[in-house]
Amino acid sequence: MRVLLALALVQAVGYLTLRALAGQSSRLRSLELWSLSFGAGCGILSLGLFYLAYWGIALSPTNTIVLAASLLGGLVVLYLVPRTHRGRTSSDESHAGEILALRHPLSALEWTCLAVVGLCIVIVFADAFSQPLLAFDARAIWAFKAKVLYFEQGIYNEAFLEADRLHAKTRYPQLVPLAETFIASISGGFHEPAIKLLFPCFYVSLILLVNSELRRSFDRRYALLCTSLFASLPVFTIYANGGAASGYADLPLAFYVTALSTRWWRWLQEGSSANLRLALLFTSLTVFTKTEGLALVFIVFLAAALAAWLLYGRTVRSLWPLPVTTLGGLICLAPWFLYQAQLPVVDEDFVKLLTVQNLIGGLARLPYILRSLLKEFFFKPHLWSLLGLSATFLVLRSPGAAVRSRFSILLWIPILYVVVLCAIFMVISWKLEELFPVALTRLGMHTAPLLFLWISFELENSGLILRD
16 A cells, blocks of 8 residues: 555656646647556655655665655645636646547547557566566666665765775666655565566556557547557567566656657647756656667657758747756756766766777677667567557658658767767777577567657558548
8 A cells, every 4th residue: 555655746746846847728638648657756755765865865765754754745836826826727738628529439449449458457467476586787786776775874985985895887876766765665675576566657647648649640540550569579578678567767768758859849849848947857857777778868859950951940049948848957967967076987887988999999899789789679568569660661651751741850969879879889999799598589679669650640641541
């Protein structure tokens, strides 16, 4: 019961934070708010716990409860006060419109799609409940750090600061361990089945987010059909080395990257200031989730800037919200960057490795890297289904449309990410034959939702699907 209370607190903090940031006149739909709420709540509470630890305040269960209660109380006030002075908001009207839409009877196809989504969710939750954390990284990088945070109640200890004590990605961001610490503090103990519930909840949130993006542009039947195909991707449902029930941080990172990218995309289409504020939040949370998050933030920034200039005809001067918002999200993480600089470097420093000399020296690796990427996305249907083949078919069918369509930003981000990964693989000291079997699929997860959204939009707009 206390675990459910912890999850409810996460959802409530996230929902109220989004409502406060979006404003009363926001165009965000109820489904969109609920899809973003859990991830936003995890991120806000994790940042709050980190700030407490950074300032030397013990992460005791009492202090954790006080933090959650203070955040919740303040957000409730922010939520209620404007509503006492205003009438019905556009968000309320959007919610009423969604309820009205749901009153239309579902077709047999729609019921089938809902059944597929429900079955996938049941499988993932059952997998999470059935066994403890088994995968190495889930224990060594995320859960072990969560145990240190929970039992030692701080970040200034030997486990983090002494290189000889912990050789498990000491400089990795701590959103996931802190979220696990929050669940343990509220639930009354560090129980693996309890903390594993975080990850199926992220999976459900990602499904809702994909559906909300599709539902904005297409009818309910097509949105549900695509959502069921996305939910049933084997890489999320049954992949033990990084899937939705594994305890890895790749699924949360995929959620935050998707949330950030779609906020920028909506800003390009609508010009809404609410999406700017949400983009600032998800910039911070993307970077604070995993090391790859920082690279992804700059990739999303570059893709959004190029799309604004090339596709939407924005002038360079009008793009000032992009760097300002991205910089604001990074400034919110200033305490983390200062603390991170104190941690021992026991892994690769990618910034120092990515030099022209090292890239030239790593050219001999490029053929193997490209072959491995082709094998990953074209010869692993047991993980990716037809995702890679579908994307390739649509690009080759009309390369110009793929590059210049109004939703091509969703394609550019995965492509740019693959380019960055290729560059990193060329300079790291790891043997690629040992690295790729355990890492390549997980890296592909980060932008897979964006690629799936692009395929769904491109397929519907290509005329290949017959309408009634």
